[in-house]
Amino acid sequence: MAKKTAEDLATTPLTIAERHHTACQKKLDKVWAEIDAMFDKTGDNLRKGFKMQDLDKKLAEHARVVNELMSAAVTLQRYQRGDIPAPTEPSVPEEDVRAVLIASLDDKTDELQFTVNNGLLASAIAKAIRMDVTEANLTPPLCEDHR
């Protein structure tokens, strides 16, 4: 398998939309090739052993994939035009995430031997997830002892 480039690994909304669009395009090409294969070499006559239900199924799939591709194309275009602003800043400061992580790491590293201290470990984790952390008020389920 080809080694992934930094570009392949990038996960901005724009790159995700681009990849989704490309994947939809490939899916459509595949369905179209399958429909094409149902015809003989002249392209006019259906192959021997052909079943109408198979063609119906493929045409329905084709319609679904076309819709998906259209939707992906619209989303991609909106990102490219800047109609949907891609988040460039984390919604929660990385430092806040890091502080919670340091406190949380303190009582969990007992037997494990990390090559860096908890501060650096927390920084690395905070950096990795910072764009996906948001403020939310979740209600944790608690047992009787912790209520």
Added chain:
Amino acid sequence: MPKTATDLKSVDKLTDEAVEMFEAVAEVKAELANAVLEAQDAKTKALILIVASSLRSRLSDGIKVKVGRSHIDAMARGKAIESTVLWMATELVKDLALVGLQVGNFQFPSDVCAICGGDV
């Protein structure tokens, strides 16, 4: 009193017992981690695995177990370290959620206490 060969052997035995205990606890931690993972969508699972991967890449191969007052280097067998790391990742994300910071679309498993992992 000077230490004898018998004393040294008993330290080895105690170390083995401590490693076995670490491995047994790791199995329970794996179950707790799976309960948290099962409650998440694909995106959040991926984020938890990113946290686990960040931890794993900064981890040395061995473990340090407590024997008496000392901490002794040892090796854990099987998936004990992987399970512990995965559990740690779920706990970190859970602790963030407890203070109002949601990673991805993190949700607490509904049937498990968010603090001790016991039944609700």
